[in-house]
Amino acid sequence: MEIYLNFIGKFELPVKEPTAEEIVEHEKLKARRAKRAEYNRRYMEKRRKRIAGEEQKSKEVTVNG
Numbered sequence: 001m002e003i004y005l006n007f008i009g010k011f012e013l014p015v016k017e018p019t020a021e022e023i024v025e026h027e028k029l030k031a032r033r034a035k036r037a038e039y040n041r042r043y044m045e046k047r048r049k050r051i052a053g054e055e056q057k058s059k060e061v062t063v064n065g
Contacts, residue, residue: 018026
C-alpha cells in the first residue's frame with residue numbers, strides 16, 4: 001500500500017516481522033487448507049464418476065426401453 005502525504009511525500013509503513021507463534025499458526029492453517037483441498041478433490045472425483053455412471057445407466061435404459 002502506498003501513501004502519499006503532501007507535507008512528507010511518499011510514506012512507507014515499516015514491515016512487521018511475524019513472531020514464532022504467528023509462523024506456527026500460519027503453517028497450521030496452510031496444512032489445514034491443504035488437507036481440505038485434498039478431501040474436496042477426492043470427493044469431486046468420486047462424484048463425477050457416480051454422475052457419469054448414472055448418466056450411462058439412463059442412456060442404457062432409454063436405448064433398451
